[in-house]
Structure formats: C-alpha cells, structure tokens
Amino acid sequence: MRRVAQALGVAWHTANSAILARAQRMGADDPHRLEGVEVLGVDEHIWRHTRLGQRYVTVVIDLTPVRQATGPARLLDVIEGRSGRALQDWLAQRDQSWRQGVEVVAMDAFTGFKTAAAQQLPAARAVMDPFHVIALAGDRLDECRRRIQRQTTGGRGTKTDPLYRARRTLRTGADLLTDPGAQRLQELFAHERHAAVQATWSIYQRLIQAYRAQDRGLGRFLMQRAIDSLTRPIPAGLEEITALAKTLTSRSQDILAYFERPHTSNGPTEAINGRLEHLRGIALGFRNLTHYTTRSLIHAGRLKDQLKATTYTHP
Template identity: 65%
Template sequence: MTNATFAVPDLTKFCRLDELGLAVTGQRLRPDRAVLACRVVEPDQWCRRCGCEGVPRDTVTRELAHEPLGWRPTALVVTVRRYRCTACGHVWRQDTSLAAEPRAKLSRRGLRWALEAIVCQHLTVARVAEGLGVAWNTANDAVLAEGKRVLINDENRFDGVNAIGVDEHVWRHTRRGDKFVTVIVDLTAVRDGTGPARLLDMVEGRSKQAFKYWLADRDEAWRKAVDVVAMDGFTGFKTATADELPDATAVMDPFHVVRLAGDALDRCRRRVQLAIHGHRGMKNDPLYSARRTLHTQVPGCSPTSRPLGSPRCSPTTRMSKSRRPGASTSE
C-alpha cells in the first residue's frame, strides 16, 4: 500500500465517544476493566431560568458503563462542570443527554451494544451484564426500556403486514402471575419467501379476549390488509379472528398439522399393538420405534422454509367450525 496514510491516534474516536459529545482526557487499565476519564466537549454556561451567563462553580463526576472493547468492560468517568448564574444564582450542570439518559448507568453506545447483543447475537442478559461490567438487574432494566423505545414504540412496525401468526408461549415458570402470553408474529416475509418471521407483539394471557382486544386496538385499514392468520387448533384464536378479521382466512400452521396427524396415527398404532400383543407398546415391538417418526415434521416443511399456501405439506389447511381432535374447546 504505497499511498496508505495514517492519522494521529485518537482514543476518543476509537471508542466512538465523539458521537456522545465526550473527549477522553486519560485512561487507567485495570485487570478487570478499562476506565476512561472524559469531559463534556460543549460548554453550557447559559442559565436555564433567566438566560444570563453563568460562571464555573465546581465539577462533579458521573460514571457510565460503555460498550466493551475486546470483551473487556469499559467504564467512563465523565467530569461534569457546574455553573452558577451571575444574575439569579441558579446552579446547573452541563448537559450530558447526548452521552446518556438522565440518571442512566449505561452510555448510549453501551445501551445500543447491549440491545444488539441480545436481539442480533442472541446473547443472554447475564453475558451482556458481564460484558458491560454491571449488575444483571441494571442491564436487564436498561435493555427492556431501550427495546420498548426502539422496537415496540416504532410507529412503522405494523406497516406492510398481510399475514400474521398467533400462538401461546409459557414465559413465567413461577406460581404467581399468568404463565402464558399470546405471541403475534408477522409472516408476510415468510409467505413471500423474502425473509424470516418478525415479532409484532406479546400480550399477557392466552384467551380469546387477549387476542381479540389486541386486534381491536389496530386501525381498520390494518385489519382489512390482513388476509391470512396462522394458528394452532385453539378455537379461541379462531373465534377472535372471525370477529375482528372477517375477511381473513384462518389456517393451521405446519407444526400443528403434522402434530395432529401424528397424534391420530399414534393412537392407531397403540390400538393395533394392543390388539396384537395385548399392550400399547414396548421397546422391542415392531411399531414402537415409529412413535417418534409420527410426530416429526416432514423435511422442508417448516413455517420459515416454505411459503404459506404451499401444497407440499399443506400448511394452509383451512380450519372448519367443527372441533378437531386434540383442539381445546375453552375460550
């Protein structure tokens, strides 16, 4: 590289602190973490009350956890100047909102790193907390708040949705509170073959009312655009879809199609073995080894590998109003 040029080493830009309005003034390397002393670049000498110019009074420090560099936790010790107004005597600090939220313990870059690590890299909260050098509760609360702000409160996350999927999920394994949530995902990209499914929302509970209220909160134009709703055999979801999305087609997803067929075949296997051998099945019986195969999905027949409506494994089997084997009748 004959024309290669190098700039002067700049720790501020290397740690991407210039995006936060900070400048590095010193560093201290410890065995367990790196500590960077920083200052706020922009002055803030104008009074917030009367607008007069203030004079420096003293300084305070604010500690923030920053994104790790080489999986070594990086902490920022920010020196914040305090001013006193010469006219009204009001005292205030330099504005550090560009670096972090008020009273936050993570910098904006550290918070962004934590969110991407959990959503994109599928790391656990414990691993993220270890990388940031903070407590588990600190990392968990910060990620939940940032995820709600970036993902849940996004006004455009419901745009372009034509096919949705709904199912319940056990998320709490304690005695207190509702153990189930209703999960709604966007299957438009899966049906079109352009990408994976996308999480839309999670509603506490797994009843007909939980899904019905969620659909009722959406605007009329969005409900009219949805033409396919994939679900399991739970009649509550089917009834909620019929009430709020009368023009949409209720279908059963591939997993539950194979599961229901496998259950029927397995009951047939047990009856045959009971008639022949006098018991439903033992390890050395000829049909006993087939019990796992009956509940195994056909290769290539998964919600993310084939579009909805594909004839190969019939994932869009229409749900009739009659009760299916194994389907729940409660709502």
Template identity: 60%
Template structure:
C-alpha cells in the same frame, strides 16, 4: 506500516466523548476498570440566567459518575465535573447541561446505553454479562436497557407498518405451577411469505385465550386491521373465533404442521389403543407396534427398504388393520401437502376430508374424531393451498428462539421483563441497530 503517522493520543475522540459534549482531562487505570476524568464542553450560553437574563458567576462544582462503553471489555467509568453558576442578579443557581451525555439521574451514558442495546439485540448477550461489563448492578443495567429499547425500538409505530400476514400461537413462558404460564405470540409473517427477510415477533400477550387475542386485535388501528390479508394459526378455536370477529375480511389458514400433527396424534392414539387391546399393556421394546412407532410417521416416499419390510410385516397381521387404515389417512394427508401442483393438492385434501367425515366404521374412533375436526375447519385447511407461502412454521421456529432466550437468562420470573426481552431479541431490530449484520 513504514509511512504511518502517529499523533498524541486524543482520549476524547478515542472514547467518543465528543459526541456526549465531554472532554477528557485525566485518566486513572485500575486492575478491574478505567476511570476517565471529564469536564463539560464550554458553552457561552450556559453562563446566562434563564430567569432574569443576567450573567452568572462560577459558584462551585459537582461530580457525576456515569458508566460508559467498556474499552476492551474493561469497565469504564466517567467522572464528570459539572460547574454550577449563581446569577449575579436574582441569585438563581444552575449547573451545566449534561443532557447530551446522559438522561437526568441516569447511571449510564448514552453511548453505554447504545452499546448495551446492541449487545442485547445483536450479540445476544445476557443482562448479567452487560452489567458485568459496565460495572453496574443487574437491576440498573436491566432497567436502563429495557427502557432504552422501548423508547428507540418498541414504541416506534413504524414497526407495525406493512404487515399483511400474521401468525398466532401459544407459548409457555414459565414451567412452574405459579400463575399463568402461557402467553400468546403474534408473528409478522409478511417478510417470510414475500421472501424479503425472516419473520419477526410483533407482540406478546399474557394468557392464552380468545379474549387475549381479540383484545390485542381490537387495540390496533382500524386501517391496520383492514390491511391484514391472512392469519395463520393452529387448531385452537379461540384464535379462529377472535379472527372472525375482529378481522372479518382476513383469511384464516390452518397451518399444515398442525393439520398433519392432528393426523399423527390420531395415528398414535390408535396404535396405543390396539396395543392395549391386544396385549393388555403399554408398548414394550419387543412389541411390533411399539417398534414401528417412528416408522409409521415417516413419509411413504422417504421409507428405506428396511422400514418398508417392517411395515409390511406389521400390516400382514389382521389385528393391526385399524392402525393400517389410520396410517393410510396420515400418508394421504402428507402426500396432499407435498403435491407440487397446489390445485391438485387441494383436490387431494378435499377428497381426504370427505372420506373421513362420512362412512368411517365406528371402530375407528380416532379417525371419526379427526374427521369431525377437519370438517369443522375444512375452509381453513384448504385455504393453505390458495395462499402459497403462508405457513405458521416460522411461528414455531420463533418459539424455539424464545426457549433459547429463556435458557440463556436462566429463566424469567417477571412477565413484563420476559415480554420486553423477547420483543428485543426476536423483533427484527438487528439490522436497524447494526446495519452490518444480516
């Protein structure tokens, strides 16, 4: 840069302290941190007493330590000298206003809070890493960042606007026997359906029951509930009942993933039962039924020649006829969902439901159970074909992101912290905090 112009370093601007109403008057660099001595910008109005209106005179100074945004990942501490005044009239004592720099009694500056919140939400940093970069304790960083996240993001009523499609599912938040391990997650699927963006976590409720979901819905404004059009869910009847009672105008859609899994589970139970009846033991490596366990779950249009030969050999044995019948229903269900023409797909699914609800032999106990379930939830299953783009798949993907969050934090013991961290991590706030990120 031959034409570059260099000026005297201005630490106040470089460290963005002018935004906080502070001026740097000195610095001290240590091996593990940087300390900046600051004073509060002069304000003539601060010299006058708010009680009697008389002018105050300087009395003394106090020092306040604030953790600031790290510079080059070196922890930065602000040593703020605050002047105190004493009124010449009534004797009242007050100090310079530092509310621009930090909240009262806070240990982090407002810039540090913003930096930590962006790091948590956009960069997916752990609280331990943030605490290390700010040179504060884990509790201090966690309490401050979660409080700031709740104030700036979670308590914003605008985040519930425009929600027309939601998904609901259960999620295991801790894998221990102590206390309730399930939470109910509610996902905003509107952006995914409209192809305007990814889905986002809307709320997380402790417990997994009809009452948990019903209570959350009842707490929402009536206008918000009236705007909901679709609720995607799995086969849990508690979610279905809560939706029917609180959202009578909304359409319940049973997610294709869970419907297919019902058929897949029926196929697995049938295979295990036949295996036990024929051989008297669970599947082993050399047993044909056990060797074909994964091939049976592969779509018929995706089978390789080797897989087709394996299934042909398997079904040539008359002892495996029950498995073949259940496999046929499973493949019909997959084919209905893969049908490009939704009207045709709905017709195929309707025919399948009718075929497994009437005239199924008593020996096919798994298909009879599947038929009862499909008959009970037929309207919800068929609603998928009338609501294109509505799927609880993004909800399942959200569960994966929450699993990653819990793993990076090495587990959670506090449900309140877990809910707050989950909402910040997957609540769709990245673009708001950092417009440069997608």
C-alpha cells in the same frame, strides 16, 4: 449482559435496566413497529411453570417478510393467556386501517383464534397451516397405536413389541421410507388386529401426499378428496379417525385455503416459539411477564439489531 456491564464499568442491573428501557421504547411503545403487516401468525406456548399450574401466552407473528421473501418472520407481541378473547382484545386495540391491511391469518386448530380473527379481521383469510394439520393427524395416529398396543398386550409397549418398534416408522412419509421401514410396516399391517392403525396411517399419509404435491392445484384436489372421504360414516373401532374427521371437516375451508395462499405457514411461528424456549432456558426461567415480553422482542422481534446499532459512549 455481564460483559456489557463490565465494559461500561457499571453494575449488571444498571446495564440491564438501560437495555430493557430502550427496547421498550423501540418495541411496545413504538407506533411504527406494526406497520406493513399483511400476514399474521398466531400460536401459544407455556412461558412459566408454577406450583399452581402452567401459565400461557399467545404470540403474534408477522409472516409478511416470509411471503415476500424479504427476510425472516418477526415477533410482534406476546399476549398474556391463550384464549380467543386475548387475541380479540389485542386486535381490537389496533386501528381500523391496520386491521384492513391484514390479508391472511395462519393458525392452528384452536377455534378461539378462528373466532377472534373472524370478528376483528373479517376481510382476512384464515389458513390452517400444514404444520398443525400434519401434527394433528400424527397425534391421532400415535393415540391409535397406543390404544391398540394396550388392547393386544395389556400394557404399554416395550422395545420388543412390533407396534412400539414402528412408532417412528409410522410417522415417516411413505415416499421417504427405507426398504427395511417399508418391510416393517408391511409385516405390521399383515395382522388383522392392527387394522385400525393401518386405517389411521392411511389418512395420515394422504394428508402428507397432498401437501407434498408439486402442483398446488393437484395438492388441493388430493386434500379435498381426503377430507370428503371423512364425511362418510366411519366404522366403529376407529375413534381416532372420527376425532380427526371432526376437525378436518369443520375447518376444511381453512385447510384448503393454504393451497390458494402460497408461502402461508405457521412453521416460522413455531421456529420463533423454539427460540423463546431457548431464551427461557438460558435465563433459567422468567417471573415477570413484562420482562419476558421485552426480552422476547429483543431476540425474536428484530430489536437486537437496532440495539447493536446504538453506540453507547462511556465517559
């Protein structure tokens, strides 16, 4: 922005205001920007840290280009808050024909997004994507490892503790383990006190195996078997598996829907969230949500190319 202002011979604020005004016209004020959306991705992130707490936004992503292999995902809008109500209100503002055109909504395990999509997009298929399913199972595995660590050592793990040393190896897919890694897990699971970690690790690996199956039909079968195994009574001492089972069984249809909807993943949504994290870092943070939304649309909503295509003539 500074170089643009210098090239035009104007103040930084003048150049910044002009670019933001044009981006606003091409973004939020452009009625054609949301056309052709068939696959939505929704997620949330922290956009500002304050002394009173963290402030969240919900991001709405167009995943249609990814499914059609015509380009990258694009940011559609940034909504204040991270509640299901915030997403529901945003969807309600779209016209009926637009809502009917949405076929799939990719999301995480947050039930608020599921409820909002069901109410405003009843014909769309909700898909809980692999990224969040594996991340959820991995978090439960970490929780189990830390709990057993505290029970066996009386405190947090150190670099000499076997469980702590294996923290990354436990999160590695079994088919990607090196010989030393496999040996490390074998020695770890040889101890009865690590039985809970091994049980949680086994569920985690079964989910990975299902998603990595070359045949989608086989993947669905493996996932269905893994979820069905969690409907049976779970022994005491496996609190993390119990918590994971509650989510996987209640959202089983959304998880299995992934195998029926190829190329439906919230991975591109997470990638855009990462780009916005980088944007906030470059700007040293934002204080104005409208400003942040406009900047986000420029960097992740395909507005940058349109701005570059505009020729400004300095008198």
